[in-house]
Amino acid sequence: MDVLNTKSQLESARNVHDLSSLNRLREAAYSKDDKALKEAAQQFEAIFVQMMLKSMRKAQDAMADKDSPFNTEEVKFYRDMHDKQLAQDLSSGGGVGLAEIIVQQLGQHDINDYIPASVARNDGNLASLNRQREFRIEQAQQTAELLSDPQSQQAFKTAAFSNPQEFVEQLWPAASKAAEELGIEPRALLAQAAVETGWGQHVIHHGSGNSANNLFGIKANSNWQGESATVNTMEFDGTVARQQRAAFRSYDNLQQGFEDYVQFIRGQERYRPAVENAGDPKTYFKALQDAGYATDPQYADKVMAVYNSDSLRSYLP
Known part of the structure; x- marks a missing residue:
């Protein structure tokens, strides 16, 4: 019936x-x-x-x-x-x-x-999209908490190095030490820092003028106990870039910034595939992107473009 x-x-x-x-x-x-x-x-x-x-x-x-x-x-x-x-x-x-x-x-x-609509339209990777979505929600919640915290200082971005050559020369010692701990080439870390800061021309500084020494765009989540700096940043929603304010970790010096980067990558389960493939920069940065390290859909390609560039090679010691 x-x-x-x-x-x-x-x-x-x-x-x-x-x-x-x-x-x-x-x-x-x-x-x-x-x-x-x-x-x-x-x-x-x-x-x-x-x-x-x-x-x-x-x-x-x-x-x-x-x-x-x-x-x-x-x-x-x-x-x-x-x-x-x-x-x-x-x-x-x-x-x-x-x-x-x-x-x-x-x-x-x-x-x-x-199957989410975004996957049906773009033939995307479901697991990757889910991780990125969860990461963005988590970051948004944590940033909202920090923006209401008076200890999070208002900041701005400005040049911390005169030129790319000075950028590489000053960062090489810290990059080499951090790269050895992570099992990756120093050149790969320099390439990532160059993409994150525009070769050191857009480094976060506190209102006092002191550098936050954050070269990898690591945000200050609720578990971060150190100082932070709130600044405008560009985030991607799919392929659309939008500006927003976010709180970033602040370090006393560049070496501390590199050490925290290593701990940040090695200390989170979602970055395990990246750590396991640190010996292959291309796979490493693709795994970071898939795990939600950056919202830019071209992030891994941009880092590898700098990594393979003649410019970076010419600045290396």
């Missing part, structure tokens, strides 16, 4: 002029009947296509001859009926692919099989 009832609902819903069809389709879809869900998805796609056709008709009407016998209200009435049925026929015959996506999204009975 339930099967016959569902079939009756679907047959009735195929008439796009039946105003109660969507409600019946919704009820049929709730029955977890895959056929009902497919029909509901096709109906929704038909509505979407109908809206597109209606928008195109409006644009056409704006330029139409008002005195034309084909521009009467009666003609428009029957034309709209035709468009509605045309939209339904198109969706039933394959349509524009929207129905298929809806079925894929709503037809997952196991929550672990759910």
Whole structure:
């Protein structure tokens, strides 16, 4: 009896002029009947296509001859009926692919099989996107706490080095020591610091003018007990860059900044794949990006571009 009832609902819903069809389709879809869900998805796609056709008709009407016998209200009435049925026929015959996506999204009975819309659009890596999303939420919560903390000093970014050569020469000793502990090349750490600070031209400074010595953009989370500096920073939401204020860790000197970077990377489970591949800079930075170290979708490529550049090589001791 339930099967016959569902079939009756679907047959009735195929008439796009039946105003109660969507409600019946919704009820049929709730029955977890895959056929009902497919029909509901096709109906929704038909509505979407109908809206597109209606928008195109409006644009056409704006330029139409008002005195034309084909521009009467009666003609428009029957034309709209035709468009509605045309939209339904198109969706039933394959349509524009929207129905298929809806079925894929709503037809997952196991929550672990759910595919977010961002993945469906971009063919992204689900595990990576989940980690980045969780990391961004965590950072947002922690930053909100720190922004209300009077100990987090207002800061600004300015040059801490005269030129790239001075940047490399001054950082080489600290980079070499940190690289040995992490099992990575010093050149890789210098490349990352160069990307984070624009070769030392955009280093965080306190309002007093003293450098925060933070060359790796490590933010001050709720577990950070040291000083912090609040400054404008650029974060990416997908491929869209947005400016926001955030609190960053502050160090007494450059060596301390490098040491904290090593502890930060080695002390978090999500960066384990990066640590395990520290001997391969390309894999290392890709693993950092996948784990949510940076929101820039091109972060790993940018670091590797500097790492492989002749400019960096020429500055090395």
